[in-house]
Amino acid sequence: MFSEVQFQNYGLPEEGLEQYSKKWEGKCCCLLGMKVLQRTTRGRSPGLFSLIDSLWPPLIPLKVHGQSQDSQEIDGRVPAPSFCYILGACPDEKSVEMVEEPEPQVLDLYLPPVVHSLKTILQNVGSACRCSFNAQVIFKRLQVENGARCGTAVFSLYVTDPVLQNAAHHVPRVLQVVVTSSCILGADVVDAVRNALPCVIFFRDAVKETDKIICVERTVLSLQWSQQYSIDGVDFTQMTGPVKLDELDSTTNLNTLCTVKGTVVGVDEDAAFSWPECNRCGNGKLVESPGDTGLLYCRHCHQPVTEPVTKMELEVFLQCPWTQHPVKVKLHQETIASLLMSSNRDEGGYELECVLGKEVGPLSCYVRSLATHPSHKIGLDEIRLS
Structure with missing residues (x-):
């Protein structure tokens, strides 16, 4: 039979969960002053029973309840229990006592976690x-x-x-x-x-x-x-080198990470814009400096910003070797700066067409959107891995 013991206000922030696990896990304990809070079943508590299933069967042979130790052992394929008691413990460490010399078969009930790759x-x-x-x-x-x-x-x-x-x-x-x-x-x-x-x-x-x-x-x-x-x-x-990601292809799933490389064949002009940030705190909501000085003012630093940092947002369409449909990528600041570095700039800013035909990648990306019907559309966000 399995039971789950719930402790209320047991001081975990002070001592920590790790210390309690080392103290009690795999040990034989006597629980005092327990209160039965609930008798639950698989239908009511599927999460609890998925954990119980991972602990079943026990390491020791199963025996028929009520029969002698010499009775025939049950086949190990018997299903896991279908019910579990939820017990409440007193908010007092004395409610759990360690058994100094437990019976060997009691310790054999413990099944340690199996850590896989x-x-x-x-x-x-x-x-x-x-x-x-x-x-x-x-x-x-x-x-x-x-x-x-x-x-x-x-x-x-x-x-x-x-x-x-x-x-x-x-x-x-x-x-x-x-x-x-x-x-x-x-x-x-x-x-x-x-x-x-x-x-x-x-x-x-x-x-x-x-x-x-x-x-x-x-x-x-x-x-x-x-x-x-x-x-x-x-x-x-x-793991000493850079982390390797899978390349974007037809098997890539939504909400995964991948790498992509290709040729810029288009720019989403509606999504392209730039803004100034404070070079001290990174605040991107600057206002005009009081006194008509022509400078910007940071309300976080409470100082004029004499050397604002220009930030940009740019989404491009890449033509990749594995598909005839362009892939839309929201570029990271560093990639945008690299693309525009060799481009001419006038007082109005950059001409977005200047990035067309340029090769980019491989870029590390997060797959934020993925659709195949009615049209094939893939949306990526470029990310930076530490």
Whole structure:
């Protein structure tokens, strides 16, 4: 029988989830003062039972309840339990007591996480099944995504590992991991994702879908990536060079990363514009300086801007070798500057036609739109990988 114990106000911010996991996981404990909150089933709690299924069957042989230890063991193919008790614990550490000398068969009930490479998960783990892995996060993107399984997505992480980077073309080199608001991640993980990419994260008990992995309720993200239970021997010290992405082609999916190269055959003039930014703080909403000095003024710095930085937005159409339909790419600032560097500029700015016929790429891109009917349209955003 499985039970889930819920702790309220247990001081996790002070001591941390990692310390509690090391203290209790795989140990024999006596739970005191438990209160039965709910008896739930697969239909009511599919996420909980996907986790239970990943722990089934136990390592010790199954026996018929109520019969002696010498009775015939049940076939190991017996289905996992169909119900689970949700227990509530008192907000007191004394409600959990370690058993110093447990019976050996009790310890055999513990099934440690199996940490696979991303390639193994893609090829061998079934859809809607739980999986654990270490991965290097190379890019993040905020998004909101509604669905029965996903809930509300906070952001997407794009991850890889040395095995994927060196794999053949039948598996992607980078995988999307959707992080929802219901999973467990500490402030250190959030800070690393915001400010320290690339970084290696341990994803425990995530759910594999057809073309991505989802971090849902009871999924845990940690910076202390695990080699203890890794069976594929992934060594992240091998990832010393630039990350390789798959080239854009007819098999590329929406919301993935890819590289693209081609010839500029058109410019979206309606989407092209430029604006000045403060060279001190990057504020892009400058106003005219008071006193009719002809200068711009930054309300963030509270100072005139004597040397504003010109920022530009430019979307071009690329003709790529693999398709007859142009691919639309929203270019990064550095690429725009490189394209316009050799072009003539007058008082009105650049002539957009000056970029026609120029070769660009390979560019690292995010696939933001993908349509084949009624017309073939692909929209990419150029990105910068750390």
